[in-house]
Amino acid sequence: MMVIELTEAAKISFFDKYLTVWVILCMLIGIIISQYMPFIPTFLKQFEYAQISIPMAILIWIMIYPMMLKIDFNSIKRVKDNLKGIVLTWMVNWLIQPFSMYLISLVFFTIIYNGIMSAELSTQYLIGAVLLGTAPCTAMVFVWSKLTNGDPAYTLVQVATNDIIILFAYVPIVTYLLGISNIKIPYDTLILSVLLFVVIPFIASIITRNYLTNNKGKDYLENKFIPKFNNITIIGLLLTLIFIFSFQGNLIIKNPLDIVLIAIPFTIQIFLVFTIAYLSAKLLKIPQNVAAPGSMVGASNFFELAVAIAIAIYGIGSPVALATTVGVLIEVPLMLTLVKIINNTKDWYNS
Numbered sequence: 001m002m003v004i005e006l007t008e009a010a011k012i013s014f015f016d017k018y019l020t021v022w023v024i025l026c027m028l029i030g031i032i033i034s035q036y037m038p039f040i041p042t043f044l045k046q047f048e049y050a051q052i053s054i055p056m057a058i059l060i061w062i063m064i065y066p067m068m069l070k071i072d073f074n075s076i077k078r079v080k081d082n083l084k085g086i087v088l089t090w091m092v093n094w095l096i097q098p099f100s101m102y103l104i105s106l107v108f109f110t111i112i113y114n115g116i117m118s119a120e121l122s123t124q125y126l127i128g129a130v131l132l133g134t135a136p137c138t139a140m141v142f143v144w145s146k147l148t149n150g151d152p153a154y155t156l157v158q159v160a161t162n163d164i165i166i167l168f169a170y171v172p173i174v175t176y177l178l179g180i181s182n183i184k185i186p187y188d189t190l191i192l193s194v195l196l197f198v199v200i201p202f203i204a205s206i207i208t209r210n211y212l213t214n215n216k217g218k219d220y221l222e223n224k225f226i227p228k229f230n231n232i233t234i235i236g237l238l239l240t241l242i243f244i245f246s247f248q249g250n251l252i253i254k255n256p257l258d259i260v261l262i263a264i265p266f267t268i269q270i271f272l273v274f275t276i277a278y279l280s281a282k283l284l285k286i287p288q289n290v291a292a293p294g295s296m297v298g299a300s301n302f303f304e305l306a307v308a309i310a311i312a313i314y315g316i317g318s319p320v321a322l323a324t325t326v327g328v329l330i331e332v333p334l335m336l337t338l339v340k341i342i343n344n345t346k347d348w349y350n351s
Contacts, residue, residue, distance in 0.1 A: 015234050016143060019332040023325075026238055030245020031252060041246045041317075052196070052312045056243060060197055060308045062236035066229035067138055067304070068205035071163060075156045082154045085281070085290040089158045092277045092298035093136040094169055101133025101269050102126075102177045108265040117258065121319055123183060125262055128323025130177050131310050133269065134170055136162050137300035140335070141293055144300070147339045150293035158297060163202065166302070170194055186313060193312040197305055237304075244307070244325055247317035262326045270334050274299035278342070278349075288349045292342045300335055303327040 015022065033040050047054045079086055109122040109129075117125075138159055145155040171190050178185050212221040245252070252259070277298045281291030306324040314320040 016140075016332065017336075020329060022238060023241055023329045026241035027245045027252070027329075030242045030247075031249040033242070033246040034249025035253075044243070045247075045316075052193075053316055056240065056311055056316060057196065057308075059236045059240045059243065060304060061201060063233055063240065063304050064197060064308075065201045065204060066226065066233050068163070068201045069208060069226050069229070070142065071138070071160050071205070072156060072209065073160050073164070073206060075153070075160050076164070078153060078157055079161060082151070082157070082286075082290050084284060085154055085286045085294050086158055086161065088277065088280060088284065088286065089294045089297060090161070090165070092273060092280075092294075093162055094165060094173070096276060097136065097269075097273050097298050098130070098134040098173050098177060100272060101266075102130055102180075104265045104269050104272070105129035105133075106181065108261075113261060117255065117261065121255070121258070123181075124314070124319035125258075125323045126181065127178060127183060127185070127314070128262075128306070128310055128320040128326075129265065130174055131320070132266070132301050132303060132306040132324050132327045134173050134177070135166065135302035135305045137297050138163055138302050140300060140331075141297045144296040144335055144339060145293035147336075148292035148296070148342045149289060150296075151287070151289045154290045155293040158294060162297065163198075166198055166305075167194070167202065170198070170305075189313050190309065193309040196312070197308040240307070241325070241328070244311070244316055244321060247315075248322050248325075251317070251319060251322060258322070259326055259329070262323050263330050266326060266330060267334060270299045270330075270338075274338050274341075282349055288346055291349070295342075296335065296338060299338060300331055301327050303331065 044053070044055055105126050109117075109126045110119075113122060141155060141159050144150075145152065171187075171194055174190065175185060175187060209221060212225055216225075274295050277295035278291060281294060286294070303324060306327060307321065310318065310321040310324045
């Protein structure tokens with residue numbers, strides 16, 4: 001059987017490939033709105049319930065629900081097919097990634113940046129880092145897997161199982177890590193946020209998949225129904241970013257270098273976790289097409305969830321929300337760099 005390897009351009013959409021550009025444009029638009037049309041964020045701020053922005057919640061659901069739809073949770077039945085790779089992914093995602101993000105960010109925000117930024121801002125950015133580092137990537141892993149010719153069956157299983165683990169592990173890990181630094185987080189609001197932005201889309205996606213598969217077939221679901229959300233999801237993400245930066249304008253203008261300072265520990269974290277996962281997979285003699293997506297999922301983040309929870313707990317104009325948004329800004333170029341590393345080291349990995 002002839003195997004045709006697609007080019008990177010054919011596998012990643014134009015929007016995804018240049019996500020960093022769109023984030024920067026949305027940042028500029030948001031800052032302009034904050035400075036010259038402040039009545040817009042003021043008007044939108046009226047639509048809040050229990051400190052949660054209703055327009056923002058709708059936009060986030062527009063992003064997260066279609067992502068959940070792409071995941072066939074029935075695939076967890078095949079977890080034994082690549083058990084060694086799945087277990088390694090779980091260990092990296094839940095025993096290494098949150099704690100390494102916390103430690104790296106703690107060193108940078110409280111020690112290295114001491115004197116550069118205020119203690120209050122450092123604490124807020126640290127919270128954002130923890131919220132981001134405790135949420136392993138979901139939908140975008142499918143893209144990274146394709147770009148590295150990863151095993152699609154394994155990729156599906158590890159995404160499905162990680163999304164299920166998030167339901168139970170996210171809240172206690174976040175609470176524990178922030179508690180180490182004596183940072184109090186409203187436990188009830190954190191649980192409510194996970195319920196709103198993970199549990200509800202999770203259940204809705206399962207109901208939708210089962211209904212459409214049983215009544216119209218899996219082909220209709222995956223090739224006709226889910227693609228209908230592509231443009232809506234893109235619009236939802238862009239509007240969310242503009243929304244966030246329209247509230248963040250004054251903070252960014254006052255601390256213009258903070259985005260770069262936040263990005264530095266996040267970048268180190270991504271390369272560190274990737275290296276640990278990729279080298280561990282080689283030592284364990286895990287197939288390269290399993291190691292590739294497995295190491296990518298640990299290095300990237302479910303930034304939509306982190307942004308949603310940051311906004312729900314601390315507000316859309318908070319430094320915590322800004323920190324999680326930086327994850328959106330840097331993810332694609334860094335992950336594409338990791339894709340090239342994986343593709344260029346296949347011979348070494350298999351040697």
